[in-house]
Amino acid sequence: MANYDIGIDLGTTSIIIYVVGKGIVSKEPSVVAVNKKTDSVLAIGQKAYEMAGKTPAHIVVERPLQNGVISDIDMTEEIVKYFIKKVSSSYVVKPKVAICVPSAVTNVEARAAVNAALSAGARKTFLVEEPIAAALGSGVDISLPRGRMVVDIGGGTADIAVISLNDVVDSTSVKCAGTQFDDRIIQYVRLNHKVLIGEKTAERLKKEIGSVKKVMEDTEMEIKGRSLETGLPVKITVTSDEFIPTLNEFAMTLVVAVKGVLEKTPPELVGDILEDGILLTGGGSLIKGLPELISGETGVQCRVSENPIDCVAIGTGMALDLIADGYSLSYSSDY
Ligand SMILES: Nc1ncnc2c1ncn2[C@@H]1O[C@H](COP(=O)(O)OP(=O)(O)OP(=O)(O)O)[C@@H](O)[C@H]1O
Ligand SMILES: [Mg+2]
Structure with missing residues (x-):
């Protein structure tokens, strides 16, 4: 069967x-739309996500995780x-x-x-x-007595783990992942362009032009938001390079955590990790320049999973x- x-x-x-x-x-998307008047669930997943930011006051789109x-x-x-x-x-x-x-x-x-x-x-x-799960799904044989380092950069947290013999030897978690990068972008645009942009715009900007290290030519992007000076809708043009310092500074939180785990890992396992490199998974591993930044700072090669999100x-x-x-x-x- x-x-x-x-x-x-x-x-x-x-x-x-x-x-x-x-x-x-x-x-x-892991979101739910709830009618607060009746406390009933209106929509779950994609349908609920499409309602986000566009609902009357009594309908709230929530992320329960x-x-x-x-x-x-x-x-x-x-x-x-x-x-x-x-x-x-x-x-x-x-x-x-x-x-x-x-x-x-x-x-x-x-x-x-x-x-x-x-x-x-x-x-x-x-x-x-x-x-x-991230290692197995990336084709890594975790049953061996061999140290593997997995850094999963998701939406809410980045999880750093050393695995050997089907088990987690050491791990840590830092709040340096996708959503927090979006928040940094919103903050930057507010401070430097005096424009308030929404979460979806920030996420699109991060995916299209955001990078934590200079790895591509400076690229422009037009975004829409609300001017904090006039209160009216505006379109502005931003460039990929202008975001590098703020995104780089934030990504260093993750680098420091990776270094911390490497420092605590027993020497034999560190030797394996040095040979095999660090496996990056999760949607956040697609942020441009992140593998290069972690490799450069730790001296250990990074490889992004073939299916980082799935x-x-x-x-x-x-x-x-x-x-x-x-x-x-x-x-x-x-x-
Ligand atoms: N091409 C891309 N470039 C940059 N970031 C991306 C890209 N694609 C997805 N992301 C980001 O990856 C994050 C989601 O990653 P993922 O699906 O691994 O999270 P998750 O598993 O739901 O979260 P967690 O593991 O924290 O519970 C989002 O913040 C999203 O914006
Ligand atoms: Mg995840």
């Missing part, structure tokens, strides 16, 4: 679903149930579900995600740690495969 087990990357920016044997079947933690357990449960039902409605056999939760979640929060999966019809649920969902699904093969993974929790 075909295997329809599910791997879920419950990210703070997006929730990505991988079905074993099928691949990635769903990728939507923020800064790498679950800030609203009930809403997170709604999200998990909605997506499991969406992708498994045609199943005859109840699926096994593996969930990758943000690294800093508490046991209570993780259990909430597990309960949501069970109440959405999962037969069994497992939790997978994000660095493990690898966590893929790896979460792969972990299920290994569990099914009778392989015992110390990071899986069978509730």
Whole structure:
């Protein structure tokens, strides 16, 4: 019988679903639109995201997962149930579900995600740690007695981990990831151009021209916002180079954290990392100049995963495969 087990990357920016044997079947923003008058959920995922910033006062678009933690357990449960039902409605056999939760979640929060999966019809649920999933989904053989360093730069947090023998040897988490880079861009434009721009504009700017080190020709971009001087809508032209100092300064928080983990890592494992390089995953690893900056500052080569955004969902699904093969993974929790 075909295997329809599910791997879920419950990210703070997006929730990505991988079905074993099928691949990635769903990728939507992890947001919920709530009607505050009736306390009812109006939309989840892409539909809710499209409403952001365009709703009447009583409708609020919320991110129940923020800064790498679950800030609203009930809403997170709604999200998990909605997506499991969406992708498994045609199943005859109840699926096994593996969930990758943000690294800093508490046991209570993780259990909430597990309960949501069970109440959405999962037969069994497992939790997978994000660095493990990121490495597996990037094709790294983590079963070897060999030190691997994974730096996952997501929406809310950057997680730095050293893995060996299927387990996390050491890890740390810093709030230096996608959303905080967007915030830096908003702040910069407000201070230097006296214009207020929205989150979506800042994110687009970051993806198109943002860089933490000079790695491309200076490029212009036109953005729209509201003038803080006149209060009216304006269009301004910004350049990629002008953002480098502020984004570079912020990215150094991540560099310092990577150095800190390297300093604490046992020498044998550091030797392996020096040979293999650092694996960068997560959407934030696509910020221009970041691999070059980390390599330059640490002296260790960086490689960006072939699937930086999808690898966590893929790896979460792969972990299920290994569990099914009778392989015992110390990071899986069978509730
Ligand atoms: N091409 C790109 N250039 C720069 N940043 C990007 C690019 N593509 C995506 N991002 C950023 O990556 C972030 C999302 O990354 P990802 O999908 O890995 O997060 P997540 O897994 O939901 O979050 P977390 O792991 O923190 O829970 C967003 O801030 C997004 O703006
Ligand atoms: Mg992630």
